[in-house]
Amino acid sequence: xxxxxxxxxxxxxxxxxxxxxxxxxxxxxxxxxxxxxxxxxxxxxxxxxxxxxxxxxxxxxxxxxxxxxxxxxxxxxxxxxxxxxxxxxxxxxxxxxxxxxxxxxxxxxxxxxxxxxxxxxxxxxxxxxxxxxxxxxxxxxxxxxxxxxxxxxxxxxxxxxxxxxxxxxxxxxxxxxxxxxxxxxxxxxxxxxxxxxxxxxxxxxxxxxxxxxxxxxxxxxxxxxxxxxxxxxxxxxxxxxxxxxxxxxxxxxxxxxxxxxxxxxxxxxxxxxx
Amino acid sequence: xxxxxxxxxxxxxxxxxxxxxxxxxxxxxxxxxxxxxxxxxxxxxxxxxxxxxxxxxxxxxxxxxxxxxxxxxxxxxxxxxxxxxxxxxxxxxxxxxxxxxxxxxxxxxxxxxxxxxxxxxxxxxxxxxxxxxxxxxxxxxxxxxxxxxxxxxxxxxxxxxxxxxxxxxxxxxxxxxxxxxxxxxxxxxxxxxxxxxxxxxxxxxxxxxxxxxxxxxxxxxxxxxxxxxxxxxxxxxxxxxxxxxxxxxxxxxxxxxxxxxxxxxxxxxxxxxxxxxxxxxxxxxxxxxxxxxxxxxxxxxxxxxxxxxxxxxxxxxxxxxxxxxxxxxxxxxxxxxxxxx
Ligand SMILES: Cc1cc2nc3c(=O)[nH]c(=O)nc-3n(C[C@H](O)[C@H](O)[C@H](O)COP(=O)(O)OP(=O)(O)OC[C@H]3O[C@@H](n4cnc5c(N)ncnc54)[C@H](O)[C@@H]3O)c2cc1C
Numbered sequence: 299x300x301x302x303x304x305x306x307x308x309x310x311x312x313x314x315x316x317x318x319x320x321x322x323x324x325x326x327x328x329x330x331x332x333x334x335x336x337x338x339x340x341x342x343x344x345x346x347x348x349x350x351x352x353x354x355x356x357x358x359x360x361x362x363x364x365x366x367x368x369x370x371x372x373x374x375x376x377x378x379x380x381x382x383x384x385x386x387x388x389x390x391x392x393x394x395x396x397x398x399x400x401x402x403x404x405x406x407x408x409x410x411x412x413x414x415x416x417x418x419x420x421x422x423x424x425x426x427x428x429x430x431x432x433x434x435x436x437x438x439x440x441x442x443x444x445x446x447x448x449x450x451x452x453x454x455x456x457x458x459x460x461x462x463x464x465x466x467x468x469x470x471x472x473x474x475x476x477x478x479x480x481x482x483x484x485x486x487x488x489x490x491x492x493x494x495x496x497x498x499x500x501x502x503x504x505x506x507x508x509x510x511x512x513x514x515x516x517x518x519x520x521x522x523x524x525x526x527x528x529x530x531x532x533x534x535x536x537x538x539x540x541x542x543x544x545x546x547x548x549x550x551x552x553x554x555x556x557x558x559x560x561x562x563x564x565x566x567x568x569x570x571x572x
Numbered sequence: 573x574x575x576x577x578x579x580x581x582x583x584x585x586x587x588x589x590x591x592x593x594x595x596x597x598x599x600x601x602x603x604x605x606x607x608x609x610x611x612x613x614x615x616x617x618x619x620x621x622x623x624x625x626x627x628x629x630x631x632x633x634x635x636x637x638x639x640x641x642x643x644x645x646x647x648x649x650x651x652x653x654x655x656x657x658x659x660x661x662x663x664x665x666x667x668x669x670x671x672x673x674x675x676x677x678x679x680x681x682x683x684x685x686x687x688x689x690x691x692x693x694x695x696x697x698x699x700x701x702x703x704x705x706x707x708x709x710x711x712x713x714x715x716x717x718x719x720x721x722x723x724x725x726x727x728x729x730x731x732x733x734x735x736x737x738x739x740x741x742x743x744x745x746x747x748x749x750x751x752x753x754x755x756x757x758x759x760x761x762x763x764x765x766x767x768x769x770x771x772x773x774x775x776x777x778x779x780x781x782x783x784x785x786x787x788x789x790x791x792x793x794x795x796x797x798x799x800x801x802x803x804x805x806x807x808x809x810x811x812x813x814x815x816x817x818x819x820x821x822x823x824x825x826x827x828x829x830x831x832x833x834x835x836x837x838x839x840x841x842x843x844x845x846x847x848x849x850x851x852x853x854x855x856x857x858x859x860x861x862x863x864x865x866x867x868x869x870x871x872x873x874x875x876x877x878x879x880x881x882x883x884x885x886x887x888x889x890x891x892x893x894x895x896x897x898x899x900x901x902x903x904x905x906x907x908x909x910x911x912x913x
Contacts, residue, residue, distance in 0.1 A: 396685060423714050425835055426693035431649065431681035440765040441649050443678045465586060465673055467774040474765040483828070526690030530721040532713060535853060543883040551884045552894045555866065556902055558882060562864060
């Protein structure tokens with residue numbers, strides 16, 4: 299079984315803070331991390347491999363520094379890492395990103411056939427969740443998005459059973475291999491990295507490819523040029539009218555507020571539990 | 573381009589019912605279509621869904637494209653995508669909207685790839701630039717309390733997924749006439765590579781949230797788990813549901829299902845308490861359509877005050893107990909029930 303996980307380096311939005319006065323990002327303290335959903339994707343691939351045997355590879359597109367998240371993936375238990383890094387990829391939207399990644403995946407599959415691709419549900423910097431399903435189309439694999447559980451991998455039958463989050467619950471799905479999954483955080487818990495993995499990761503150097511290494515590539519589909527979407531304007535959202543800060547001591551404000559809420563009595567109903 | 577094109581909306585059907593977000597998109601799509609002076613079409617797929625076509629028209633569509641086929645009984649990317657692509661190739665549209673639900677996002681991503689066109693995710697505002705006939709799909713931008721308008725200049729259709737509950741559905745007009753166009757799908761079940769074995773309904777915490785009249789939401793400003801307990805206390809006192817920000821979820825004070833915002837739920841309760849919440853745009857897009865918003869924050873400059881109906885500047889740890897006490901006192905006057913009835 300050869301499982302490939304697509305991983306992305308993102309700024310840590312937990313630490314990154316928005317300055318409320320200037321409305322801009324405080325980038326000084328923003329470390330780059332492995333996208334949390336992708337960490338769960340790597341963990342899931344490692345879990346599947348423990349059952350079926352095989353190889354877990356990770357693939358990332360990004361700047362040279364993205365090597366750090368490949369090392370992080372090795373810590374979790376991936377065997378091999380590939381980084382595609384080239385100016386030509388810069389400025390890619392989801393369409394151009396899925397194109398570049400699928401070209402790299404095709405190249406990797408020439409070395410070793412791919413049975414499954416796993417992506418995180420989305421990256422926390424863009425939140426689109428569009429790249430995974432895009433790759434699935436390009437590689438002609440059936441996609442299963444929003445996976446919350448990998449229930450069974452039936453290697454002989456080349457099938458996999460999954461739970462997929464849906465509106466109002468979940469659905470149980472059987473998919474044929476090769477397929478592409480995108481995973482939610484619920485899919486697993488990230489385990490502590492065993493010492494040998496840490497040591498391996500520290501020394502690990504991934505395979506780094508530029509566009510020229512990817513074989514036949516239509517450059518017009520890469521990066522900014524290959525991206526149909528562009529950012530038009532940026533603006534502060536229209537404010538809501540009627541905002542009113544209450545005045546006086548806290549006690550007075552609390553009294554005023556409860557009084558104001560009472561005036562809206564037709565709107566809602568409280569049942570106070572004393 | 574050139575030909576007469578339309579605005580399309582993907583009509584999501586679950587349990588033989590049209591999802592609310594699809595009706596909302598028919599409302600939003602109607603406005604765009606009127607501005608552009610083109611027809612609005614609904615794309616209705618499923619097994620035994622033909623009878624829903626008239627509803628699609630009542631809610632604003634001029635045309636309904638229907639593909640009714642057993643293979644489409646339950647959502648599967650491959651089958652739905654093929655149906656949509658064949659319609660898109662035959663009839664052409666200039667704008668194509670989908671609800672930002674698990675299925676809507678999944679389908680839109682696949683369709684955009686095959687049509688080699690642009691797709692904007694989780695849009696919360698829609699408009700058109702009439703001169704250039706461009707869809708302006710806006711969403712909170714990464715890295716700031718600002719919105720970014722995403723354009724797709726050269727490729728058609730211009731596609732977007734739109735958050736549920738941010739657009740307004742029209743009141744159904746049962747006299748409205750439209751055209752229903754049926755198409756066939758030549759797919760065989762044997763060729764499908766995925767099967768849905770079972771659908772499990774769960775009464776999720778989220779479901780309760782979306783129905784709650786009153787929500788008490790807490791943020792990072794509650795400080796620690798004990799501090800966050802005050803949010804639960806207030807909610808319990810007034811019979812409200814609890815929710816919070818992503819930072820509160822990441823701190824482990826609240827399960828992810830109860831996160832409000834761009835990557836969480838969108839809610840529209842009658843009354844929303846935002847306590848110890850700064851009011852980042854990613855949070856605000858999920859709650860700003862609440863009828864009344866009460867903000868409690870110790871920072872008078874916190875952006876949450878811009879969206880709040882009423883604000884109290886103060887320390888939540890001091891304000892909440894007083895608020896609870898005041899609610900209880902008021903209710904005593906009224907014999908257990910606050911006069912809010
Ligand atoms: C791609 C992306 C998606 C995101 N999606 C979401 C989302 O879906 N939902 C979401 O909520 N966020 C989301 N965020 C995060 C969002 O940008 C904010 O970081 C987050 O909403 C802030 O949470 P907060 O208000 O709890 O914390 P903070 O911003 O830290 O605010 C805490 C507030 O509490 C106040 N405070 C502190 N102590 C007290 C006290 N004792 N009494 C009263 N007030 C006090 C402070 O003045 C401050 O205003 C997303 C971010 C990104 C980048």
